Amino acid sequence: MHATASRKQQHIGDPLSPQPVLDRARLEAIFNDIQADARYDHELNGCLNCGICTATCPAAQYYDFSPREIVQLLWTENLEGIYDAMQEKIWACAQCYTCAARCPFRNSPGSLIMIMREVAIKHGLQSAKDVLRPFSRVMLKLISTGNQLSPDMITADHFADWGPNISKIDAPLKLLRQAIPMPTLNTMQTAWEVNLKTSIELYTIWEMTGVLKQLEIIDENLFDVITDIMDEKREDYEDWRESQDGNE
Amino acid sequence: MNDIEGTRFTGHGPEWKDAKLSARDARAATAWVEAKVDRAALTGKDRVEDVRDRMRELERDGEIVVHRIRDEHAPVEAKTLYGWTKRIPTAQLWHHKSCGQCGNIPGYPTSLLWLMNQLGTVYLDETDQTSCTAWNYHGSGIGNLESLACVFLRNFHQAYVSARAQGLPDGYYFPLVHCGTSFGNYKEVRAYLLRSAELREKVKKVLAKLGRLVDGKLLIPEEVVHYSEWLHVMRSRIRAIQTIDVGKLRAVIHPACHVYKMVPEDAIYDDEVLDGNRVAVSTGLVQALGAQVIDYSTWYDCCGFGFRHIISEREFTRSFAMDRKVKVAVEEAHADVMIGHDTGCITTLDKNQWIGKAAGKHAEIPIVADCQFAALACGAHPYKIAQLHWHASPVEKLLAQMGIDWQRAKAEFESYLEAVRNGRGEHLYDPRRAITSGPGARKPVMA
Ligand code: SF4
Ligand code: SF4
Numbered sequence: 001m002h003a004t005a006s007r008k009q010q011h012i013g014d015p016l017s018p019q020p021v022l023d024r025a026r027l028e029a030i031f032n033d034i035q036a037d038a039r040y041d042h043e044l045n046g047c048l049n050c051g052i053c054t055a056t057c058p059a060a061q062y063y064d065f066s067p068r069e070i071v072q073l074l075w076t077e078n079l080e081g082i083y084d085a086m087q088e089k090i091w092a093c094a095q096c097y098t099c100a101a102r103c104p105f106r107n108s109p110g111s112l113i114m115i116m117r118e119v120a121i122k123h124g125l126q127s128a129k130d131v132l133r134p135f136s137r138v139m140l141k142l143i144s145t146g147n148q149l150s151p152d153m154i155t156a157d158h159f160a161d162w163g164p165n166i167s168k169i170d171a172p173l174k175l176l177r178q179a180i181p182m183p184t185l186n187t188m189q190t191a192w193e194v195n196l197k198t199s200i201e202l203y204t205i206w207e208m209t210g211v212l213k214q215l216e217i218i219d220e221n222l223f224d225v226i227t228d229i230m231d232e233k234r235e236d237y238e239d240w241r242e243s244q245d246g247n248e
Numbered sequence: 249m250n251d252i253e254g255t256r257f258t259g260h261g262p263e264w265k266d267a268k269l270s271a272r273d274a275r276a277a278t279a280w281v282e283a284k285v286d287r288a289a290l291t292g293k294d295r296v297e298d299v300r301d302r303m304r305e306l307e308r309d310g311e312i313v314v315h316r317i318r319d320e321h322a323p324v325e326a327k328t329l330y331g332w333t334k335r336i337p338t339a340q341l342w343h344h345k346s347c348g349q350c351g352n353i354p355g356y357p358t359s360l361l362w363l364m365n366q367l368g369t370v371y372l373d374e375t376d377q378t379s380c381t382a383w384n385y386h387g388s389g390i391g392n393l394e395s396l397a398c399v400f401l402r403n404f405h406q407a408y409v410s411a412r413a414q415g416l417p418d419g420y421y422f423p424l425v426h427c428g429t430s431f432g433n434y435k436e437v438r439a440y441l442l443r444s445a446e447l448r449e450k451v452k453k454v455l456a457k458l459g460r461l462v463d464g465k466l467l468i469p470e471e472v473v474h475y476s477e478w479l480h481v482m483r484s485r486i487r488a489i490q491t492i493d494v495g496k497l498r499a500v501i502h503p504a505c506h507v508y509k510m511v512p513e514d515a516i517y518d519d520e521v522l523d524g525n526r527v528a529v530s531t532g533l534v535q536a537l538g539a540q541v542i543d544y545s546t547w548y549d550c551c552g553f554g555f556r557h558i559i560s561e562r563e564f565t566r567s568f569a570m571d572r573k574v575k576v577a578v579e580e581a582h583a584d585v586m587i588g589h590d591t592g593c594i595t596t597l598d599k600n601q602w603i604g605k606a607a608g609k610h611a612e613i614p615i616v617a618d619c620q621f622a623a624l625a626c627g628a629h630p631y632k633i634a635q636l637h638w639h640a641s642p643v644e645k646l647l648a649q650m651g652i653d654w655q656r657a658k659a660e661f662e663s664y665l666e667a668v669r670n671g672r673g674e675h676l677y678d679p680r681r682a683i684t685s686g687p688g689a690r691k692p693v694m695a
Contacts, residue, residue: 038393038444058550058572062564094554094564095253095386096430101509107297111436117389130391134560135388146378149351162640163602169637169658171665179661179668180354180635182361184345184373191351194580195375197686201402201458202378208454209395218390240687 018218026061027079030123034074034082037115043100043108053099064124065092074112076142082116083209090116136222143215144229146202147190151177198208200237203230263662265379268298271661296513297654298332302442305395305466311448313462315408315469321422324481326516326528334516336473337422338483342407343372346427347379348591355635356594357426359623360475361676362633366489366626367482372414372421373677373683376406380430383592397437397447398454404434405460405467413684418462424475428590439511474507476529476589477516479618483536491627492650494539499621500583501531501541501572502597504590505550530589530618537625544581546572552600553592562603570604585614585646587621598641614646615639630654631661632674656676 053067054060060067070089073081093113100108120128132139132160137158142148151173156164167176177186184192206212216223306312317323321337341364349356364371365588379401385391387433398669402421411420425431440447448466455461471538479486508527518528521535531541552568554561574597588594598615605612616624620634629650636643637658647654667673683689 025673038447041444048604058552059554059564060567062567078611091556094550094552094557094568096505096550097509098505098550099549101512104459114386114389118392119390131480131556131560132388132390135384135556138559139388142379142381142384147351148379148381148383150347151351159599161566161603161606162599167637168639168663169631169662171662175665176637177354178673179632179665179673181358181633181676182350182354182396183339183372183677183682184351184375185354185357185676186540187439190377191349192345192348192377193375193682194378195683195686195688198376198378198406199462204404204457205398205454208457209392209398211391211395214392215388221543224267 022080024079026123027191028078028140030086030119031077031079031082033119033122034112034115037118039111039115043111043115044071044074045105045107047071047105047107050103050104052102053107056102057109058096058097058098059092059094062138063089065089067093067113070113070116071107071113077245084118086116086125088131089125090120090129090216118214121214121218129218132218136219139215140220140222140226141190141209143206143226144233145190145201146194147192150188150190152188152227196233196240256362260320268301268408272510285433288321289398294328297648298330298513299439299442300470304440308613311323311465311607313465315404315419315422315467317422317470318419319638320420321535326481327518328478329513329515329517332513334471334477334514336471336477338478339369340421341369341424341478342378342410342421343371343373343402343424344407344423344427345373345431346430348383348595350424352595353598353617353635353638354639355633356591356617357622358676359617359628359634360479360619362427362623362628363482363619363626365676366563367485371424371677372410372681374410374413375688376614376684376686377403380427380433382429382433383555385431387559393437393440393447394450394454396433397441397451399436400434400465401451401455401468402458402460403443404469405455405462405570407469408462408467410684413689414681418672422473423469423471424478426475426591428476428504428507432506433473434472435511435514438468441466441468450637472514474529474589476507476533476618478624479533480516480518480529483533486622486626487532487536487538490537490625492625492652493539494586494621494625494650497539497540497585497646497649498542498580498581498583500544500586501534501547502586502588502593503527503530503547504588507590529588533622534587535619537622539621542581542583544576544583546576549573551593551596553596555592558592558596565596566603566607569600570607570609570611573597574601574604574613575609578611578613583613584649585616585621587618589618592597598639600643612642614643615641616643616646624650624652629661630657632664638660685688 051068057067059065090113095110095112100110140150154166187193307314317335317337322339323335324337324339326334407423409418410663515527516529521528521532535541549572552565557565577586601612624634628634630647644654645682680690
């Protein structure tokens with residue numbers, strides 16, 4: 001299947017509904033972006049509508065969500081249905097890839113959902129912005145340091161349902177971290193000590209692969225905070241490099 | 249298949265026979281059989297391409313450089329789902345850490361390094377590495393194939409050159425991936441890199457800018473290796489240093505989705521482990537240590553982590569973890585411990601037991617990683633090394649069953665904290681080795 005294929009539905013929307021139909025150009029742009037992803041043809045090879053994927057899908061047990069339905073929408077190029085599914089359903093997936101391991105067509109509904117999530121972000125869907133708001137701490141930590149999680153993020157305030165004690169031994173977090181016998185782990189603000197040079201290299205990756213652009217679309221404030229941190233750290237690194245030059 | 253009295257393997261393979269169940273039990277059993285997904289279910293499809301063939305071609309054509317597993321890495325061969333050979337390096341390893349393990353359950357990596365110390369395995373644990381970034385990607389969609397590929401190639405390039413800091417040649421250390429999600433993600437990304445010239449072209453520009461090419465070419469590792477695979481091929485050597493008998497323990501295994509459902513063709517299956525019907529890692533180790541591995545109907549289910557769900561859909565995570573895993577392990581398998589091999593699973597299954605109780609789901613079981621279990625069985629200190637105080641589940645019960653006086657061990661650790669406070673903490677290796685370049689680096693220290 002190629003981006004030029006056209007089994008797209010001619011009539012978008014319910015002809016009996018007084019609601020205005022969705023802008024077809026927008027729907028097409030969204031679908032074309034999904035189809036244009038290099039992974040698309042590899043992860044969608046046809047669909048028997050057999051439902052094996054849904055039968056063992058953990059998310060399908062708890063949400064109004066079915067990977068079979070998502071694959072069918074993509075396979076039949078149901079543009080409005082795809083747009084609809086991108087509002088909420090794609091965010092139900094737990095990304096376990098049980099579906100991919102079992103599908104007789106070797107489809108990967110989980111991977112197709114990832115493509116749809118990326119496209120939802122690219123098109124700035126409000127639903128994506130809403131859904132990702134609670135995830136901003138992880139993004140802030142990851143993009144600014146290269147670590148996705150840190151000891152100081154795991155507090156009883158943020159994870160109240162994990163119980164009042166993060167550790168069963170009552171001692172300050174800093175001391176408990178120092179008592180871990182791996183020197184790289186005696187940290188609080190990152191899961192392990194990430195070298196400043198390493199974080200700076202990662203910033204180049206973020207910039208050159210469009211990740212910062214994604215972030216700007218989804219959360220402008222977070223983008224501002226993160227780019228400020230990046231600027232500061234780059235300055236620190238330049239200072240360090242200059243100090244090295246002086247030593248030579 | 250081992251026919252251990254009282255275990256629930258019967259009915260899972262060619263040895264099936266009528267169990268003459270009551271109607272109620274039959275219903276439970278049907279659900280169980282429905283959940284049965286063995287090797288045949290995974291290999292019943294068309295045989296898939298081995299991307300490593302493409303890797304060899306690209307290497308021959310001079311397009312990429314392959315970080316080879318050499319004799320000095322003392323590789324041990326294992327078989328994957330399709331019977332392909334995968335070489336697992338067992339020496340000179342570069343630890344590619346997991347942010348979830350290091351941040352949440354630090355006894356996971358410390359147990360692994362401790363085992364390596366006991367076995368005399370040379371390794372490097374350093375600061376020049378980032379997370380794989382795949383947790384964030386799978387949770388949020390922020391990131392893309394290109395960014396994931398660049399992170400993969402950057403980290404693995406660092407593994408390749410890391411020994412320079414010790415005055416040793418490139419390629420000396422081979423990367424060992426701690427996190428199951430990193431493992432699955434890196435393998436997926438490697439396959440796309442090997443298949444797509446366009447992707448290679450794009451990422452090459454980024455890697456060139458970072459100075460992370462080898463002779464102007466992308467560096468691809470011969471294998472992407474998970475620590476559980478190292479444990480698997482080392483299991484008889486680990487057994488040889490075992491000091492605690494675990495024969496009475498009933499253990500259930502939670503195989504991690506990103507370890508064997510993602511890029512399933514690369515997962516290790518071993519004829520000696522469950523007749524080669526299921527992914528062999530962890531189960532093989534736990535059996536080698538002599539514990540009873542007990543089957544349970546929801547073994548194939550995920551843990552409920554969900555990447556985004558653990559942060560913002562906690563009810564799903566909690567319900568799934570408790571109803572589909574913890575309760576089944578306790579009520580159906582009557583297990584003493586659940587053992588896993590991935591970051592998110594251990595966290596989810598462990599931490600949700602607290603709120604599970606508050607939500608009226610009264611089931612609890614100790615949750616540990618395979619390397620923590622192995623380290624304990626080999627005499628590691630439960631708090632100093634296995635760091636079990638970070639676990640919310642009743643790990644004390646497990647320690648008691650293993651004959652370990654946990655109260656004494658806890659008191660020892662509490663007084664050890666005083667030593668740490670006074671700057672007399674102990675480390676598994678010389679801390680000077682942890683920084684190989686950039687700010688903080690010191691003169692080369694020999695391996
Ligand atoms: S990856 Fe998503 S769609 Fe597939 S089985 Fe898991 S939760 Fe369901
Ligand atoms: S398992 Fe595959 S073929 Fe069957 S419904 Fe799901 S995607 Fe379609």
